[in-house]
Amino acid sequence: MRLKKLRVWLKRRRNPPKKDGSRTVSYTLQWRDENYEERFESLGAELTEAEAEAKRSAYAEWLNVNSGDDPQQFIEQMAKRNQRAMDKLKLVAGADPRKWPFRKMFGKDASKWYARFDELLLMRQVRPEEDAETLLQQFRVQQTAEYEVLVDVLESELALEKNIKMLLLFHAGETVWTAMLQHAKNWEWSSESSKFIEQFRTRYPLEFQKVQQELSLEDQLKNASLPPKEIAKKLRDFARDELEIPADDSHAPGRSIVLPSQL
Numbered sequence: 001m002r003l004k005k006l007r008v009w010l011k012r013r014r015n016p017p018k019k020d021g022s023r024t025v026s027y028t029l030q031w032r033d034e035n036y037e038e039r040f041e042s043l044g045a046e047l048t049e050a051e052a053e054a055k056r057s058a059y060a061e062w063l064n065v066n067s068g069d070d071p072q073q074f075i076e077q078m079a080k081r082n083q084r085a086m087d088k089l090k091l092v093a094g095a096d097p098r099k100w101p102f103r104k105m106f107g108k109d110a111s112k113w114y115a116r117f118d119e120l121l122l123m124r125q126v127r128p129e130e131d132a133e134t135l136l137q138q139f140r141v142q143q144t145a146e147y148e149v150l151v152d153v154l155e156s157e158l159a160l161e162k163n164i165k166m167l168l169l170f171h172a173g174e175t176v177w178t179a180m181l182q183h184a185k186n187w188e189w190s191s192e193s194s195k196f197i198e199q200f201r202t203r204y205p206l207e208f209q210k211v212q213q214e215l216s217l218e219d220q221l222k223n224a225s226l227p228p229k230e231i232a233k234k235l236r237d238f239a240r241d242e243l244e245i246p247a248d249d250s251h252a253p254g255r256s257i258v259l260p261s262q263l
Contacts, residue, residue: 006031006081008060010052015045027052029059034082041080069110071102078117085120089169105166119170132164135173139180146184150257152229153187153203163257176257183257189228193221196228200235207239214242 008031015024027043041059043052063081075097079086086097093100106116136157140147154160167176190196197217201208211217217235224231 004034006033006060006063008056008063010056012049025049027055029056031060031063033080033084035084037083039080039083071100071106072098074106074110074113075100075102085117089120093166101166105169116170132161132168135168135176136161136164139177143181143184146181149184149188149229150180152189152233167257179257189232191228193218196221196232200232204236204239206243207236210239210242211235214238 008029011028011030013026013028015026017023024045026045027047027049029041029043031039033039043055047055062077075086079097089100089105090097093105106113136147150160151157154163164176164180167179171179190199200211200217215235215238220235221231226234
């Protein structure tokens, strides 16, 4: 599926006469978005007809081509093309597009942003919305151990729910369920010392450096009687106390659930 080409018309409206009897003409751009809803963009009355026509042509081109590699310009463009779809995104990703995790939603390759937006529109048309909270409740009951692994690594149920909401924008519930199972398997803390250390280093690089400065990870693991998950939490919390950083400020790689199509 491709976004269909939008046609833009130039509308002219004669304004009421001024005191000297002269009249101006206001110009407005008009088009229909993907939902066939009429959209308007006022150009004002300070333009000549030739200038207004040039702006119409440029605006039509802007609506129908990718906006380089600027995420905010792309979001603005998509809002003009399909406000309803953008409203759906705002319900999940937040009301302020400037704060969206854009790369996670649309990927790093700007040439594929249009395709991702196409995919969103198509998924909304062919299947009903799925509720992240309900899906997580079912997952917690049916896959309790895996659910706990995901919450542990993402560090809160809220963070997990935000991940799932984002995935459900583009993927069916069964696909997201499978992804959660796979990530839980990959994320489970290993009882093998060398693998555990590598997991901790990858997930929490800042905390890992601090722990290595203050403690011997090998000795901590050798003498510990706690399960690996609890060891990781204690080491993480110790390092953050020393570094004086809250959990929300830690941006370790691999801390979100992604599907191959998002990479």
